[in-house]
Amino acid sequence: MRGILRWLWRHRWRIGAGLIVLLVIDAVQMVLPWLVGRAIDDFARGHQDQAGRFAALILVTGLVMASLRFFWRYLLIGAARRIRRDLRSHIYAHLLRLEPAFYDAKPTGELMALATNDIDAVTQACGFGMLALFDALFLVAFTIVAMSLIAPELLFQALAPLPVLAAFVVIAGRRIHGRFEVVQERFAGLTERVREAIAGVRVVKGFAREREFAADFAVGSKDYLRANFSLIRLSASFDPVIAALSGVATVIVLWSGGRLAIDGTITIGGFVAFTTYLGMLTWPMMAIGWVINLLQRGSASMKRIEQVLDRAPGIVDAPDAVSFPREAGxxxxxxxxxYPQRRDVTGVHSSDEGxxxxxxxxxxxxxxxxxxxxxxxxxxxxxxxxxxxxxxxxxxxxxxxxxxxxxxxxxxxxxxxxxxxxxxxxxxxxxxxxxxxxxxxxxxxxxxxxxxxxxxxxxxxxxxxxxxxxxxxxxxxxxxxxxxxxxxxxxxxxxxxxxxxxxxxxxxxxxxxxxxxxxxxxxxxxxxxxxxxxxxxxxxxxxxxxxxxxxxxxxxxxxxxxxxxxxxxxxxxxxxxxxxxxxxx
Ligand SMILES: Nc1ncnc2c1ncn2[C@@H]1O[C@H](COP(=O)(O)OP(=O)(O)O)[C@@H](O)[C@H]1O
Ligand SMILES: [Mg+2]
The missing domain is CATH 3.40.50.300 (P-loop containing nucleotide triphosphate hydrolases)
Structure with missing residues (x-):
C-alpha cells in the first residue's frame, strides 16, 4: 500500500483538485433530499405556491452536479492514467538497467505479466479505487450529518448493523489480498508458458509435442480459473452482504421512524428525507466493499512490481570509474x-554446482x-x-x-x-x-x-x-x-x-x-x-x-x-x- 501512496503523491495536485471537486459534488447532492422533504412538508400543509421554486432549485442542483462530474472524473482518472504511464516507463527503464543474470533467473513471461496485468491492477486502485474510496467517505460523513440534523435519536438505530459490516470488510479484505496474489502468479505462469511455446514452436512441432503442450496449458488455465473463482467467491459476497445489512437498516428506520412521524416528533417531509439519506448510504457501503477489493488487488500487484523495482542492478559503475584506456592490452x-548459484523454482540446484x-x-x-x-x-x-x-x-x-x-x-x-x-x-x-x-x-x-x-x-x-x-x-x-x-x-x-x-x-x-x-x-x-x-x-x-x-x-x-x-x-x-x-x- 505504501508503494501505491508514493505514486499517488507524485500527482498530489491533480488528485487534490479532483478530490475537492468530488467533495463539492457530494455536498451538493445532500441538498436534494432536503429540498424534497421541504416540498412534501409544504404540500402536507396544503401549500403549493412554492412548488415552482423547489422544482427550479432541484434542477439547478442537478445541473451543477452533472457539470462537476466531468472534472472529477477527468482529474482523478487522468491521474491514474498518468501513474500507469510513469510506472510502465519506470519499470521498463529499470529492466534495461539490470544485468543478464537477472534474466537468466526470471522468466520473460512473468515480466510481461507484470507490465500488463499488475500495472492494470495498480491503475485501477489509483483511479477508481481512490475515487470510490473518497466518494464513499464524503457521502457517509455528509449523510450522517444530515440524518443527525433531522432525527439524531433515529440515527443510532439506523447505523446498528454497521459494526457487523466493518468486521466483514476487514476480514474479507485481507483474504482478497492473498487470493489476488495467487491469481496474478498463475497468470504470470501462463504468460510465460505461451511465450516459451511460441519462441520454441519449431522444436515443439519438430518433436510433435503440440498435443502435450496444449494439454499442459489447459491444466495451467484451469489452475488460473480456479484461483479466479476463489477470488470471485469472496468479492462477489460483498454486495449481497451489504445489501442485506442495508435492508435491515431500512426495516429499523421504517419501524421506529414511522412512529416518530406519527408522534409528530419529526415531520413527514423529514421522515422522507431521512429514509432518502439512508438509501444514499447504500452506495458508499457497497463502494467500500469494492474499494477494499481494488486496493487489495492493487497493493498485491504493487508488491510484485516492487520486488522487481527493488532489485538493484548488479553491475554498475564503480565510484572511482575511469575512461576506457587508449591502449587496450x-x-x-x-x-x-x-556462476552465482541460482535456486530455480523447484529448489533443485544445477548438477555441476560449485x-x-x-x-x-x-x-x-x-x-x-x-x-x-x-x-x-x-x-x-x-x-x-x-x-x-x-x-x-x-x-x-x-x-x-x-x-x-x-x-x-x-x-x-x-x-x-x-x-x-x-x-x-x-x-x-x-x-x-x-x-x-x-x-x-x-x-x-x-x-x-x-x-x-x-x-x-x-x-x-x-x-x-x-x-x-x-x-x-x-x-x-x-x-x-x-x-x-x-x-x-x-x-x-x-x-x-x-x-x-x-x-x-x-x-x-x-x-x-x-x-x-x-x-x-x-x-x-x-x-x-x-x-x-x-x-x-x-x-x-x-x-x-x-x-x-x-x-x-x-x-x-x-x-x-x-x-x-x-x-x-x-x-x-x-x-x-x-x-x-x-x-x-
Ligand atoms: N549464465 C550462466 N549461468 C550459469 N552457468 C553458466 C552460464 N553460462 C555458462 N555456464 C556454464 O559455464 C560453463 C562454460 O560455459 P561457456 O563459457 O558458455 O563455454 P563455451 O563458450 O566454451 O562453450 C558451462 O559449464 C556452462 O554450463
Ligand atoms: Mg561459447
Missing part, C-alpha cells in the same frame, strides 16, 4: 570464476594484438568474453584492460569501445541498415556498406529485393544463421571499437567465407586489440597468442607453431580438423 591473473566455469586463467596480451581462444564447447570461452565486457562481473583484480581493472572502467565506455559479437547474435525487427548501424546510428550509407563488405555480407544484402532496406524479423526477410552472424560482425565493426571480441561468431559460416572474413578482419584489426574465439584452428592460428581451454581450465598457451610442436590438445585438435577437411574436400 588485456591482462588476466589467477582468474577463477563461478564447479568453476573458469579456473586459474592467466595471460597477458599486448595492445593491438590478437588473442585466439580455442576449446571444446562448455570449456569457458564465452564466459571469458562475458567477463571481459562485464556482462558478468569478474572477481576484483583478475581481469584488466590497459592496466585498469575492468570493474573500474566506466560501463558505457567499456561497452562502446569493446564490441562483442556473440555466438548467436540477436537482430532487431528493423531494416538491415538500421541493424548494422545500431552501434552507431549516425553512420552513413558508405560506412554501413564498408562494414558489410568487411563482414562479407554486402553482396548478399544487395541481392535482396530491397537491399539494405530489407526488413528483418516478423515482417520481413529471414536470414540464415551465417548471414545473421555476419550482420552482427558488421554491426560490431561499424562502432569502431578499440577491442573486438568475436565469440565463435563464424560457426554457421562455410569455411571459405570464414577465411575471407578473417582475412578482411586482419586489415581492420591492424591497431585494435582482438579476441577471436573459435572451435576451429583455422580461425585462431594467425593470433599473436592462443589459449587452449578444456573444462574451464586453460591447458595450454602459445603461438600456432609452438602449440603444434608441443603435441598437446591443440595439436590433437589440429590433426582432427585436418582429417575432417580431407574428408570434406
Amino acid at each position: 588485456i591482462a588476466c591473473t589467477a582468474l577463477t570464476f563461478r 564447479r568453476p566455469a573458469l579456473a586459474g586463467c592467466a595471460f597477458d596480451l599486448n595492445p593491438g594484438a590478437t588473442l585466439g581462444i580455442i576449446g571444446l564447447t562448455g570449456s569457458g570461452k564465452t564466459t571469458l568474453a562475458h567477463l571481459l565486457l562485464r556482462l558478468v562481473d569478474p572477481p576484483p583484480g583478475t581481469l584488466s584492460i590497459g592496466g585498469v581493472d575492468v570493474r573500474r572502467i566506466r560501463l558505457d565506455e567499456l561497452r562502446r569501445h569493446a564490441a562483442l559479437v556473440p555466438q548467436d547474435p540477436f537482430l532487431f525487427a528493423l531494416s538491415i541498415r538500421d541493424n548494422i548501424r545500431f552501434a552507431r546510428p549516425e553512420a552513413t550509407q558508405d560506412e554501413v556498406e564498408r562494414a558489410a563488405r568487411l563482414a562479407c555480407i554486402h553482396d548478399e544484402i544487395v541481392g535482396f529485393p530491397q537491399g539494405y532496406d530489407a526488413m528483418l524479423g516478423e515482417r520481413g526477410v529471414t536470414l540464415s544463421g551465417g548471414q545473421r552472424q555476419r550482420v552482427a560482425i558488421a554491426r560490431a565493426v561499424i562502432g569502431d571499437p578499440r577491442l573486438l571480441v568475436l565469440d565463435d561468431c563464424l560457426s554457421a559460416v562455410d569455411a571459405a567465407t570464414e577465411a575471407a572474413v578473417i582475412a578482411n578482419l586482419h586489415g581492420f584489426l591492424h591497431e585494435r586489440t582482438a579476441v577471436v574465439i573459435s572451435h576451429r584452428i583455422a580461425a585462431v592460428q594467425a593470433s599473436d597468442l592462443i589459449l587452449v581451454f578444456s573444462h574451464g581450465t586453460m591447458v595450454e598457451q602459445g603461438v600456432h607453431v609452438g602449440l603444434l610442436a608441443s603435441g598437446g590438445l591443440y595439436a590433437r585438435l589440429a590433426d582432427l580438423q585436418r582429417a575432417e577437411e580431407a574428408i570434406g574436400s
Whole structure:
C-alpha cells in the first residue's frame, strides 16, 4: 500500500483538485433530499405556491452536479492514467538497467505479466479505487450529518448493523489480498508458458509435442480459473452482504421512524428525507466493499512490481570509474570464476554446482594484438568474453584492460569501445541498415556498406529485393544463421571499437567465407586489440597468442607453431580438423 501512496503523491495536485471537486459534488447532492422533504412538508400543509421554486432549485442542483462530474472524473482518472504511464516507463527503464543474470533467473513471461496485468491492477486502485474510496467517505460523513440534523435519536438505530459490516470488510479484505496474489502468479505462469511455446514452436512441432503442450496449458488455465473463482467467491459476497445489512437498516428506520412521524416528533417531509439519506448510504457501503477489493488487488500487484523495482542492478559503475584506456592490452591473473548459484523454482540446484566455469586463467596480451581462444564447447570461452565486457562481473583484480581493472572502467565506455559479437547474435525487427548501424546510428550509407563488405555480407544484402532496406524479423526477410552472424560482425565493426571480441561468431559460416572474413578482419584489426574465439584452428592460428581451454581450465598457451610442436590438445585438435577437411574436400 505504501508503494501505491508514493505514486499517488507524485500527482498530489491533480488528485487534490479532483478530490475537492468530488467533495463539492457530494455536498451538493445532500441538498436534494432536503429540498424534497421541504416540498412534501409544504404540500402536507396544503401549500403549493412554492412548488415552482423547489422544482427550479432541484434542477439547478442537478445541473451543477452533472457539470462537476466531468472534472472529477477527468482529474482523478487522468491521474491514474498518468501513474500507469510513469510506472510502465519506470519499470521498463529499470529492466534495461539490470544485468543478464537477472534474466537468466526470471522468466520473460512473468515480466510481461507484470507490465500488463499488475500495472492494470495498480491503475485501477489509483483511479477508481481512490475515487470510490473518497466518494464513499464524503457521502457517509455528509449523510450522517444530515440524518443527525433531522432525527439524531433515529440515527443510532439506523447505523446498528454497521459494526457487523466493518468486521466483514476487514476480514474479507485481507483474504482478497492473498487470493489476488495467487491469481496474478498463475497468470504470470501462463504468460510465460505461451511465450516459451511460441519462441520454441519449431522444436515443439519438430518433436510433435503440440498435443502435450496444449494439454499442459489447459491444466495451467484451469489452475488460473480456479484461483479466479476463489477470488470471485469472496468479492462477489460483498454486495449481497451489504445489501442485506442495508435492508435491515431500512426495516429499523421504517419501524421506529414511522412512529416518530406519527408522534409528530419529526415531520413527514423529514421522515422522507431521512429514509432518502439512508438509501444514499447504500452506495458508499457497497463502494467500500469494492474499494477494499481494488486496493487489495492493487497493493498485491504493487508488491510484485516492487520486488522487481527493488532489485538493484548488479553491475554498475564503480565510484572511482575511469575512461576506457587508449591502449587496450588485456591482462588476466589467477582468474577463477563461478556462476552465482541460482535456486530455480523447484529448489533443485544445477548438477555441476560449485564447479568453476573458469579456473586459474592467466595471460597477458599486448595492445593491438590478437588473442585466439580455442576449446571444446562448455570449456569457458564465452564466459571469458562475458567477463571481459562485464556482462558478468569478474572477481576484483583478475581481469584488466590497459592496466585498469575492468570493474573500474566506466560501463558505457567499456561497452562502446569493446564490441562483442556473440555466438548467436540477436537482430532487431528493423531494416538491415538500421541493424548494422545500431552501434552507431549516425553512420552513413558508405560506412554501413564498408562494414558489410568487411563482414562479407554486402553482396548478399544487395541481392535482396530491397537491399539494405530489407526488413528483418516478423515482417520481413529471414536470414540464415551465417548471414545473421555476419550482420552482427558488421554491426560490431561499424562502432569502431578499440577491442573486438568475436565469440565463435563464424560457426554457421562455410569455411571459405570464414577465411575471407578473417582475412578482411586482419586489415581492420591492424591497431585494435582482438579476441577471436573459435572451435576451429583455422580461425585462431594467425593470433599473436592462443589459449587452449578444456573444462574451464586453460591447458595450454602459445603461438600456432609452438602449440603444434608441443603435441598437446591443440595439436590433437589440429590433426582432427585436418582429417575432417580431407574428408570434406
Ligand atoms: N549464465 C550462466 N549461468 C550459469 N552457468 C553458466 C552460464 N553460462 C555458462 N555456464 C556454464 O559455464 C560453463 C562454460 O560455459 P561457456 O563459457 O558458455 O563455454 P563455451 O563458450 O566454451 O562453450 C558451462 O559449464 C556452462 O554450463
Ligand atoms: Mg561459447
